[in-house]
Amino acid sequence: MIIAAWVIGGLIVVAALAWLGLYRLGTRMGQVHADEVHMVVTPDLWRIRLCRYKSKKGAGEPVFFCHGFMSNQFNFTLPDGEAIVDYLTQRGYDCWTIDLRGNLSSVAPYGRTYDDPTMDDYLLKDIPAALDFIRKTTGLPRVHWIGHSMGGMLFYAYNATFGGAKIASATTLGSPIGFEGLDFHNPGLILCLRRLIGRLASRGVMRVLLSLFVRLKPRVTLVPVAFSNLHAAFFDPDTFFLAADTPPIKVAEDLAQAAMLKTWMVNNGQIDVFASLRRLHTPLFAIFGAADPLVPAQTVDAFFEKVTAPNKKMLLLSKDNGFADDYSHLDLVFGKEAPGEVFQPIVDWLKAHPVAKQALKSDTIQPKLRAPRKKPPTKKTAAKKAVAKKPAARKRGAKS
Secondary structure (H helix, E strand, O other): OHHHHHHHHHHHHHHHHHHHHHHOOOOOOOOOOOOEEEEEEOOOOOEEEEEEEOOEOEOOOEEEEEOOOOEOHHHOOOOOOOOHHHHHHOOOOEEEEEOOOOOOOOEOOOOOOOOOOOHHHHHHHHHHHHHHHHHHHHOOOOEEEEEEOHHHHHHHHHHHHHOOOOEEEEEEEOOOOOOOOOOOOOOHHHHHHHHHHHHHHHHHHHHHHHHHHHHHOOOEOOEOOOHHHEOHHHHOHHHHHHOEOOOOHHHHHHHHHHHHHOOOEEOOOOEEOOHHHHHOOOOEEEEEEOOOOOOOHHHHHHHHHOOOOOOEEEEEEOOOOOOOOOOOOOHHHHEOOHHHHHHHHHHHHHHHOOOHHHOOHHHOOOOOOOOOOOOOOOHHHHHHHHHHHOOOOOOOOOOO
C-alpha cells in the first residue's frame, strides 16, 4: 500500500509539472527564421525539416549542422543574431540545419509513431536523404559537417558506414569517440518513467525542470553546462527550452546501451563505430570542453589517438589553455565567448578544407557511366568483318 501510494503521488506530481510546463510552452515553439524551410522525404516516408540559412555574401560552400541528443535545429541558431549559423553566414557559408525524425517538426508516415525512430534510422535514412538534398540543391559534390554531441557521433557512424566521399571536412563539438572513463549510471528508472507518462507530458516536465535549472544553476550531468560561461540569452527558460526536444525512447535506449557496454554498434550491429576510427580519412576538427562530464578531459588525448586520419586537429577549451573558462558541454555552442573561441577556429578549419578543391570527377551527383571496354577481335571475328566489307557482286545485266 505504501509503495502504491508513493507511485500514485509521484504520478500526480509529474502530471502537475507536465500541465504547468505545457501551459507555459507559448507560441514560440517551432518558429524558425530561415531563408528556406524544406520538408525532405526519407526512403521510408518520414518527412524531416531541413532549414537553410543563406550566405550573406552570395553563393557559399554548404555546411550541414547535425544537432545533439534531446535537441533540435535551434541547437545552432540561438541566440538570434549571435549563433554559430549567424557567424558562418556572415562569413560566406551556406548553412543547413536538420531536425531528425521524432522531433516535433517531423511528420511520421501512417502507422508510425514519434517513439519508433532508432539511431540506425538517423544514420541510414535521415542523414543520407538530407545530404543528397543539399548536394542536389547547391550543385556541389561535398558538404562540410558540423555536429554537436550526438550530431558529431553520427558523423563517425556515417563515415564508418558510407565513407567520406560526400564530406569535405568534419567538425565535432563535445562528441565522444569512445566511452572509456565515462561515469555513466543505468537510466532505467528515467526511461521507464518516460514510457509511462508519454512524450507530450515529458516535454512539460522538461520545461519545468529547465526553468529550475536556470534559476538554481546546479552541476548535474542532465544539464551539462558551465553557467559562468553561458550566454545571457539562455538564462531565459523559454530560450533554453526552444533548443530542447524530447528524444524518441528507442534512441535514448540505443545511446544508454552503448554507454554501458562502452561499444557503439550501428547498421543492425554490423559496424563498431569507435573501432572504425582507424579508417577515418575525412579531415576532422574535434573540439572538447575541459569541464564536460560527457567527455572527461583526462581521457580526451587517449580518445583522439584512436583517430588515424592524416589530417586531424583537436582543441581543448580550458583556462589552462588560455580560454575564458573551462567549457562544459552545452556552452560549446551557447557560450558567451564562443564566437571568438569556438566559431572562429571552425571558420579557419573550413577555409583550410574548401569544397571546390576537393571535388572529384567520380563524386558528382549523377556520375556518367563509362562505355564498356571493347575486347580485342579474335581471328574468327576478324575474318567475318573482312567478308562483310567486300563489295557485293554485280548482277548480270545491271546498268552501270
